Amino acid sequence: xxxxxxxxxxxxxxxxVDVAVEVFRLLSDATRVRIILALKDGELxxxxxxxxxxxxxxxxxxxxxxxxxxxxxxxxxxxxxxxYSLVDxxxxxxxxxxxxxxxxxxxxxxAHHA
Numbered sequence: 001x002x003x004x005x006x007x008x009x010x011x012x013x014x015x016x017v018d019v020a021v022e023v024f025r026l027l028s029d030a031t032r033v034r035i036i037l038a039l040k041d042g043e044l045x046x047x048x049x050x051x052x053x054x055x056x057x058x059x060x061x062x063x064x065x066x067x068x069x070x071x072x073x074x075x076x077x078x079x080x081x082x083x084y085s086l087v088d089x090x091x092x093x094x095x096x097x098x099x100x101x102x103x104x105x106x107x108x109x110x111a112h113h114a
Contacts, residue, residue, distance in 0.1 A: 026070050027094065031055060031063050036086065036095045043076065043085035
């Protein structure tokens with residue numbers, strides 16, 4: 001059985017619930033969600049992310065530090081530049097599911113059901 005399908009981790013008693021809540025808290029920031037989406041196709045530098053998000057590089061760097069602390073993104077140094085990528089597909093899956101759920105909040109018949 002694949003590690004992602006262990007049913008015991010889906011029990012209400014799992015201690016991972018508290019950790020999951022922390023992940024949700026971390027992803028409750030629009031800039032961080034946008035960073036996750038921007039990284040879906042591969043690694044990007046802080047400056048490139050800042051350009052994509054139209055945010056100051058220092059602000060993006062602070063958000064990336066939090067995502068890195070939570071092990072959602074990985075940093076690779078190349079000289080004095082840092083490049084960021086997603087650690088795995090899980091954060092992107094959470095964000096995608098949240099966006100699909102958001103469609104239900106704004107549309108009686110969401111496009112993903114058409």
